Amino acid sequence: MISLSLFENLGSGYQPVPVPNFDPDRIIITRGSYKTPQQRYLVEAICSVYPQAEIIEQLDRPHNRIQLDNPDPLKLHYTGKKTLVLGIHKSALRYSDEAGNMCPNYWHFSPYGFCPYDCQYCYLAGTPGVKYSPTVKIFLNLPEILNQIGRVASQLTIPTAFYLGKLQDALALDPLTGYSRLIIPFFAGQRYARLILLTKSVNVENLLDIDHKQHTNLSWSLNPPEVSSAFERNVPSPDERIAAMQKSNKVGYPVRAVIMPIVPVEGWKKIYSNFIENLLMSVPLERITLGQICSYSAALKLTERKLGKNNPISNRLEKVKSNDGRVRFLLKLRIDIYRSLIDKIKKLKPKLPIGLCMEEYQVFKALNMESAIGCCNCVL
Numbered sequence: 202m203i204s205l206s207l208f209e210n211l212g213s214g215y216q217p218v219p220v221p222n223f224d225p226d227r228i229i230i231t232r233g234s235y236k237t238p239q240q241r242y243l244v245e246a247i248c249s250v251y252p253q254a255e256i257i258e259q260l261d262r263p264h265n266r267i268q269l270d271n272p273d274p275l276k277l278h279y280t281g282k283k284t285l286v287l288g289i290h291k292s293a294l295r296y297s298d299e300a301g302n303m304c305p306n307y308w309h310f311s312p313y314g315f316c317p318y319d320c321q322y323c324y325l326a327g328t329p330g331v332k333y334s335p336t337v338k339i340f341l342n343l344p345e346i347l348n349q350i351g352r353v354a355s356q357l358t359i360p361t362a363f364y365l366g367k368l369q370d371a372l373a374l375d376p377l378t379g380y381s382r383l384i385i386p387f388f389a390g391q392r393y394a395r396l397i398l399l400t401k402s403v404n405v406e407n408l409l410d411i412d413h414k415q416h417t418n419l420s421w422s423l424n425p426p427e428v429s430s431a432f433e434r435n436v437p438s439p440d441e442r443i444a445a446m447q448k449s450n451k452v453g454y455p456v457r458a459v460i461m462p463i464v465p466v467e468g469w470k471k472i473y474s475n476f477i478e479n480l481l482m483s484v485p486l487e488r489i490t491l492g493q494i495c496s497y498s499a500a501l502k503l504t505e506r507k508l509g510k511n512n513p514i515s516n517r518l519e520k521v522k523s524n525d526g527r528v529r530f531l532l533k534l535r536i537d538i539y540r541s542l543i544d545k546i547k548k549l550k551p552k553l554p555i556g557l558c559m560e561e562y563q564v565f566k567a568l569n570m571e572s573a574i575g576c577c578n579c580v581l
């Protein structure tokens with residue numbers, strides 16, 4: 202068991218700060234939220250920073266049984282993005298279950314669910330959990346989640362990653378919860394467990410004075426400004442994200458970048474080449490991962506409701522699903538895109554490790570990158 206004193210301090214002392222890019226219309230408090238005095242403190246403190254939000258108690262319901270009652274999928278999606286659900290998550294630590302692509306499986310955990318941003322391509326919006334419960338969630342039982350991680354970590358014999366960012370944005374809500382101030386010290390005290398966070402946010406203020414012992418890797422999901430402005434709404438700009446990366450790197454965090462999904466808009470070669478140059482000259486990266494659309498039909502339908510059927514993503518998709526049930530761009534296009542970006546990266550930083558996210562064996566083979574299989578953002 203971890204000592205709860207850190208959480209008690211956090212619970213009684215942390216003052217939530219309203220989150221840029223998130224202004225909920227309603228906050229729904231669900232089953233288990235008031236289980237401990239620390240949880241009650243956090244619920245009340247979070248509610249107090251959004252005095253305009255309607256506060257609804259549904260203490261007989263778990264977090265994933267909230268009904269928003271909107272038959273229109275797009276309206277339901279946006280109602281969900283303006284609904285903050287507070288609750289507890291009993292199975293927040295999981296081992297991933299990928300098959301049919303070259304990604305390794307790995308531990309991931311969820312102190313949050315989904316996120317307040319509005320990326321038009323969001324694949325998470327089509328996953329079953331989000332499709333039926335498309336709200337932004339904060340899980341209040343963080344000490345329990347860390348205890349679960351601690352139990353797995355006690356059995357480890359080699360450094361092993363625990364990933365935060367698979368089913369949420371890792372830092373988008375951190376100013377509200379201050380969770381990074383508990384999670385990062387927890388991993389700093391671990392012999393073998395390591396933390397990898399993935400975010401599009403710029404909320405690093407809570408992280409900068411923590412003694413992280415380099416047991417936490419911070420990873421940013423990025424796209425060039427031309428692509429971000431077309432497909433990422435209500436998200437900090439790429440320049441702001443790069444500034445957050447620089448700040449974090451200055452205090453010793455290893456920093457990674459994930460360029461994903463690469464979208465072949467008109468002029469993409471030059472756009473991505475310029476962006477990669479700017480990124481690599483701005484931040485010393487530990488690893489860079491490239492990825493393209495690898496989504497599910499339900500998420501792509503939502504993308505089309507946002508962008509219309511004739512859009513640069515839908516127009517380039519394969520007609521058939523890949524072996525893992527996802528839909529991707531045409532194989533030749535994917536290989537051409539990777540080749541172009543990899544050439545650029547290698548010219549500028551020949552030694553920088555490059556990963557491909559959620560890709561298939563024939564892509565690694567065509568690029569002569571079989572040795573990079575397993576060099577991913579989600580693992581060490």
Ligand code: SF4
Nearest residue numbers: 316318319320323325
């Ligand atoms: S940041 Fe990630 S989870 Fe949030 S909307 Fe964008 S793609 Fe979806």
